Amino acid sequence: MRQTATLITGASGEMGHGLIGRLAEEGIEDLVALDIRPIDQRIGNQCKACVNGDILDERLLERIQSEYEIHTVYHLAALLSTRAEFTPDAAHRVNAGGTLRLLQMAVEQSQWHGRPVKFMFPSSIAAYGLPGREVKQGTGRVRETEWNFPTTMYGCNKLYCEHLGRYYANHYRQLAVDSSSHGIDFRCIRFPGLISAVTLPSGGTTDYAPEMIHAAASGQKYGCFVVPDTRLPFIVMPDAVNALLQLQEAPRENLRQTEYNISSFSMTADEIHQRILEEWPQAEIDFKPDRKRQAIVDSWPAEVDDSAARADWGWAPRYDKEAAFSQYLIPRIKSRYSG
Numbered sequence: 001m002r003q004t005a006t007l008i009t010g011a012s013g014e015m016g017h018g019l020i021g022r023l024a025e026e027g028i029e030d031l032v033a034l035d036i037r038p039i040d041q042r043i044g045n046q047c048k049a050c051v052n053g054d055i056l057d058e059r060l061l062e063r064i065q066s067e068y069e070i071h072t073v074y075h076l077a078a079l080l081s082t083r084a085e086f087t088p089d090a091a092h093r094v095n096a097g098g099t100l101r102l103l104q105m106a107v108e109q110s111q112w113h114g115r116p117v118k119f120m121f122p123s124s125i126a127a128y129g130l131p132g133r134e135v136k137q138g139t140g141r142v143r144e145t146e147w148n149f150p151t152t153m154y155g156c157n158k159l160y161c162e163h164l165g166r167y168y169a170n171h172y173r174q175l176a177v178d179s180s181s182h183g184i185d186f187r188c189i190r191f192p193g194l195i196s197a198v199t200l201p202s203g204g205t206t207d208y209a210p211e212m213i214h215a216a217a218s219g220q221k222y223g224c225f226v227v228p229d230t231r232l233p234f235i236v237m238p239d240a241v242n243a244l245l246q247l248q249e250a251p252r253e254n255l256r257q258t259e260y261n262i263s264s265f266s267m268t269a270d271e272i273h274q275r276i277l278e279e280w281p282q283a284e285i286d287f288k289p290d291r292k293r294q295a296i297v298d299s300w301p302a303e304v305d306d307s308a309a310r311a312d313w314g315w316a317p318r319y320d321k322e323a324a325f326s327q328y329l330i331p332r333i334k335s336r337y338s339g
């Protein structure tokens, strides 16, 4: 018989680290971690199995399919927004093709064990595309259904995969005689910029915020690639992980939509810089805007409306702007760089 499993793709990434640690703390013992990069031992020790390989590798997926009975998938693997602009075709293959393949695998799994597979998908504020800085500054909190015109390959991939997930959950094989013999329970969060005290992101466009903080704490100079008054919504990693778990556990009947904004706090690059200086007055940060990356950030909303998540599954961040810095980022980052 196959062993039961909770599959986590992109396990070596930022969110993978945070999520696996938390799931292990919660006593989930059937974690199977998958990543194209080597999976570090600390993560590996918390999992039942680690699989090193590509989500586009058919044989690898077939092996996973044959060895495990999967009930939940956290599909975190993706090429982030800046990296995806350098290799848009590869990004499309991984971000869109990889997600399609995992949805197909989840359908097949559910046909075998007869229960819906929960498919947890992190989308992003990159799914939005405002026409530029002026409109962004004049637009309030953006709802899920507004401004869905992404300008990056990554954003297009995320928005499309949200639609694919909704299709597989609600309409897959809708013309078949028995169209109910599968089941995907697709649940998706549009994350704002993530900031972790433990890991640094790579290849994203919201990266200036975590990079600025980690550079200050480790005594390195940093040139921020956006102008000081650039505002984005952010969330710290423990809240991001909580959100995924909370949505995963929410009763199906309470969920009125498949994709949800969540929000925690919104800050300009300069506000982040000033907060850093309170803690590390010697920090050497200056602003060296990159016109093209700035345009990407200017297409993302300054704030999002997360009222649906609050109403449907009780979303509420634990860390507001003050707590994010004083209770999480500063103490954890200081201890990280103190040794």
Ligand code: AKB
Pocket (backbone or CB within 6 Å): 080, 081, 082, 123, 124, 125, 126, 154, 191, 192, 193, 194, 203, 204, 205, 206, 207
């Ligand atoms: C990125 O910058 O690409 C990501 C995102 C907005 O999802 N942090």
